[in-house]
Amino acid sequence: MTPEEFRVAGHALIDWIADYRSGLAVRPVAATVAPGEIRAALPAVPPARPEPFADVLADLERIVVPGVTQTQSPSFFGWFPSNAALASVLGDLASSGLGALGITWASAPALTEVEEVVTEWLRELTGLPPGWRGAIHDTASTACLVALLAARERASGGSLHRGGLQAEERPLTVYASPQAHSSVGKATGLAGFGAANLRQVPVDPVTYQMLPDALAAMMAADVADGRRPAAVVVSIGTTGTTAIDPLARIAPIAAAYGAWVHIDAALAGSALLLPERQGMIDGIEGADSLCWNPHKWLGTVLDCSLLYVRDPGELVSVMSTNPSYLRSSVDGEVTQFKDWGIPLGRRFRALKLWFHLRLDGVDAIRARLRRDLANATWLEEAVAATPGWRVLAPVTLQTVCLRHEPSDMVGPDGEILDGEALDEYTLAWVAAVNGSGHAFVTPSKLDGRWMVRVSLGAEGTEREHVEALWKLLQDQVRDHVGIGE
Ligand SMILES: Cc1ncc(COP(=O)(O)O)c(C=O)c1O
Numbered sequence: 001m002t003p004e005e006f007r008v009a010g011h012a013l014i015d016w017i018a019d020y021r022s023g024l025a026v027r028p029v030a031a032t033v034a035p036g037e038i039r040a041a042l043p044a045v046p047p048a049r050p051e052p053f054a055d056v057l058a059d060l061e062r063i064v065v066p067g068v069t070q071t072q073s074p075s076f077f078g079w080f081p082s083n084a085a086l087a088s089v090l091g092d093l094a095s096s097g098l099g100a101l102g103i104t105w106a107s108a109p110a111l112t113e114v115e116e117v118v119t120e121w122l123r124e125l126t127g128l129p130p131g132w133r134g135a136i137h138d139t140a141s142t143a144c145l146v147a148l149l150a151a152r153e154r155a156s157g158g159s160l161h162r163g164g165l166q167a168e169e170r171p172l173t174v175y176a177s178p179q180a181h182s183s184v185g186k187a188t189g190l191a192g193f194g195a196a197n198l199r200q201v202p203v204d205p206v207t208y209q210m211l212p213d214a215l216a217a218m219m220a221a222d223v224a225d226g227r228r229p230a231a232v233v234v235s236i237g238t239t240g241t242t243a244i245d246p247l248a249r250i251a252p253i254a255a256a257y258g259a260w261v262h263i264d265a266a267l268a269g270s271a272l273l274l275p276e277r278q279g280m281i282d283g284i285e286g287a288d289s290l291c292w293n294p295h296k297w298l299g300t301v302l303d304c305s306l307l308y309v310r311d312p313g314e315l316v317s318v319m320s321t322n323p324s325y326l327r328s329s330v331d332g333e334v335t336q337f338k339d340w341g342i343p344l345g346r347r348f349r350a351l352k353l354w355f356h357l358r359l360d361g362v363d364a365i366r367a368r369l370r371r372d373l374a375n376a377t378w379l380e381e382a383v384a385a386t387p388g389w390r391v392l393a394p395v396t397l398q399t400v401c402l403r404h405e406p407s408d409m410v411g412p413d414g415e416i417l418d419g420e421a422l423d424e425y426t427l428a429w430v431a432a433v434n435g436s437g438h439a440f441v442t443p444s445k446l447d448g449r450w451m452v453r454v455s456l457g458a459e460g461t462e463r464e465h466v467e468a469l470w471k472l473l474q475d476q477v478r479d480h481v482g483i484g485e
Contacts, residue, residue: 009053016057020065021086024073024460028437031069038067074460075439077469080239080267081372081398081457083299091355092301095348102346104326105334112335115350118357119306125362126272126292129285134308135340136349140266141183143291143307146315146341148174148191148231150289151260153318155230160318165192172230173222175199175254177210177245179238181264193230207394208243210234216253223257231260234287236280237268240444240453241393241401244268244280251286263290269306270297271373271397273366288314297372297398297457298365300356304349307341315340372398372457375466379454382470388477390414392446398456401446404429404477419449426450429473429480436476439469 001009041063071082100108119134137143152159155172159165165172174193176184178200188198199222202214219229232254234245247263254261263281269292271277284290289309294300309315320339338344357365380395383402392401405414409422416422430443430452444453452473456466 005053012053012057016060017086017089021072024070025075027065027070027073029070029073029075029440030434030437031067032437033067038063069440072458072460073440074458074462074465075469076458076461077454077456078440078442079453080455081297081299081459082295082302083297083457083459084295084301085299085356085360085459087359088300088304088352088356090359091352094355095351098348098351100348102348103338103344104328105330105336106328108348109334111346111348111350112337114348114354115337116335118350118353119308121357122294122306122353123308126269127275127278127281127284128272128290128308129310132290132308132310133312134306135337136346136353137291137305137307137341138303139183139305140181140264140291140293141186142342143289143305144183144233144262144264145187145190146307146319147260147262147289147291147309148187148193148233150309150314150318151231151262152191152193154260154314155228155258158317170226170228171197173197173199173219173227174231174233175201175215175218175229175259176233177201177203177208177235177238177243179203179208179210179240179243180233180235181239181266184233184264197227203243208238208241210245210250212246212249212253215250219253219257219259229254229257229259231262234261234263236263236265236290237271237397239267240446242268242395242397242399243393244396246283247281247287248283251283255286260289261287263287265290265292266305267293267296268397269293271369273298273362274369274373294353294356297369298356299459300353304353309340312340368459369457372461375461375463376400376456378463379456379466379470386474392451400454400456401444401451402454403449403451404473416449423450425480426452429476432476432479433472436472439472441469441473 070076072084100111102108102111105112115136123132123134152172156168159168172193174188174197185198189195199218201210201218203210222229232250234247234250236244251261268280272281289307291305291307293305295302295304316339319341337346376395376398379400380391383389383400384391388404388406390403390405392403403426409417411417427443427450430441434440442453443450
């Protein structure tokens, strides 16, 4: 494709994206295809000769769009807000258009230095301590793995330069709450600690926050048994209920053993842009790393995950490689992000964050986050005030965990009489909500029983959409059990 052909096709594509975004409210929110349907609609072999761009665009509309859950829809309340602000989409396009190769500072100095500037902007905006440094990774899962690798090496005194974990006499242990995201268990396994060395620290039964006293007891017992605590993963905003582990109480316990404290704030990190919400990370001075995803609620298009560390030297000592063809005369003066993580080649992801912050502005982003917090409180109050409905966990941010419990399924003290039947009923009405095409919510298990997470915060979600969702939930429930008006 020549630049002139690109110009024509590109204009058509931008028009298509603008139309798509402005028409989202009338599309079914959930993907409407059966397994294999999209594969079957595509040719088995690629075209030998160029096809017209109009044909590709038509197939995008006809084949691809129905196979995408419309996360940008104002009626999307599933998993977590996965916003893709159009300002950031432009930055992503600019990044692709530049096609910069980020392997060292010298390969694209701007790639490194714009990233240094935007991560510093966001450090300040989110109230992280001065001196902490950030880098952009693809996902929070990768960031957690990077943090745990650094933790492993600190605890083992640099085992990778010797015989690795296989040569260690004392097993290293990692601690997290059972509410921590599945990526924590995955990273623990991938970093070589082994599932048997991941301790699940009990949580408070009402708030779902990690219990610091239980953590202290588990760490002490492990040390007495000849193990070495290497890391504690603190969840600031768990996936299930957005519970906020008490960092200020956990960090000193970890410090007593020299254990690395990694904070997983994948979703909640966006709220740190609000000064009134920065209390969530009280105690941050005692932590070693924090990750959050602008590609969630903040809305910088996937993939954009920030990993901040107190001391980047701890990453460099683990991740640094220095083959001759990557060396330059300025190496001592510049940041080499290749030494702060796993990949060598990096995309110019900072551009999408830079465009997003510049074109939307921090004030408007903050106003949107506050709008979502207020909408969550509105829904929480509406649910709590309606007979038969329960809010199942404290609403700390923008997620409301709820369940409808028909009177014939609960006893006089609210105890569940037949859990299996309640689960079946919950899954049935949620499927009906999602099948309606009018909204999308995610069922999830809490304390072993199905419930519904309403995760607010799509960019276009206004109060009217939340009100429409609440009405839809009540209508579907009514259809399912025929309970009174
Ligand atoms: C608390 C938490 N941590 C980590 C993740 C994983 O995020 P990613 O998809 O960026 O790996 C999620 C995703 O939902 C999450 O909610």
